[in-house]
Amino acid sequence: MLTFDDGYRDFAEHAWPILRRAGLPAVLFVPTAFPDRPGPGFWWDRLHSALRRTDQKFVDPPGLARIPLADVPDLRRAHRVLRTYAKSLPHDQAMFWLDSVIEKLSEVPSLHRVLGWDALRRLTRQGLSVCSHGHLHALCTRLAGGALAEDLATSKRLIESELSDPNQVAALAYPASATDAAVQRAVGNAGYAIAFGGGRGVDSIPLGDPTNVLRMPVHRYGEGLFRAQLRPTVSRVGRLWMEGRDRMRAIGRSSAGGESTRAPSGESSAKDM
Numbered sequence: 001m002l003t004f005d006d007g008y009r010d011f012a013e014h015a016w017p018i019l020r021r022a023g024l025p026a027v028l029f030v031p032t033a034f035p036d037r038p039g040p041g042f043w044w045d046r047l048h049s050a051l052r053r054t055d056q057k058f059v060d061p062p063g064l065a066r067i068p069l070a071d072v073p074d075l076r077r078a079h080r081v082l083r084t085y086a087k088s089l090p091h092d093q094a095m096f097w098l099d100s101v102i103e104k105l106s107e108v109p110s111l112h113r114v115l116g117w118d119a120l121r122r123l124t125r126q127g128l129s130v131c132s133h134g135h136l137h138a139l140c141t142r143l144a145g146g147a148l149a150e151d152l153a154t155s156k157r158l159i160e161s162e163l164s165d166p167n168q169v170a171a172l173a174y175p176a177s178a179t180d181a182a183v184q185r186a187v188g189n190a191g192y193a194i195a196f197g198g199g200r201g202v203d204s205i206p207l208g209d210p211t212n213v214l215r216m217p218v219h220r221y222g223e224g225l226f227r228a229q230l231r232p233t234v235s236r237v238g239r240l241w242m243e244g245r246d247r248m249r250a251i252g253r254s255s256a257g258g259e260s261t262r263a264p265s266g267e268s269s270a271k272d273m
């Protein structure tokens, strides 16, 4: 199953024509607040653009120590630090904080590049499945209970009313893969039949947990590595590694002892992939 997140216009321009020609079905997960909404675009695009354009030699983000911006490695590090910090904040606070940081860096043009509803309806008629990627693209783990329920319900309602696709399955992909047990319960309560992408790996049918179906992210690495990741043994090792990592994180949270730094079994082989 091929899934694409965020609903960028270049999906329709580049990926979809190739998928159609090859007869490959696909799912596009769209954050439903963005189609046809005038606005500055996704925060990560704006942050990236602000860092590329800035002529500042450092930035003082509220809540963080001064970050140098002197050269390319500095800028890469700044991007990583600022993204990580933004993702640690409650959603509303993160958006406010990002606006203030981006303002300090440089002026950024509108980077709104999400497909509109008309285009999404056209793609749906051509056989694409369009499903939810949340409403605001907020990290589900960074929304308080009521706000999470509202985000999930709004997104589901908009997908149903805007696309009115009779074959529609109520599916969701977690923005930035952020989920936990409470989020997965909320997703079930909101009426989603299936939710993707909390973890990395290969899932099979029947699904173990329909509210946390594994996916294999495709990055800019070679075809060989991608093929290797799809092999059942490699995927099993990857899953063991993830389970070990989660257990270690849980132990690390519950005790400040040295146990959390010990590598779980299987980590070295999983890291070599």
Ligand SMILES: [Zn+2]
Residues within 6 Å of the ligand: 005, 006, 133, 137, 175, 176
């Ligand atoms: Zn996304």
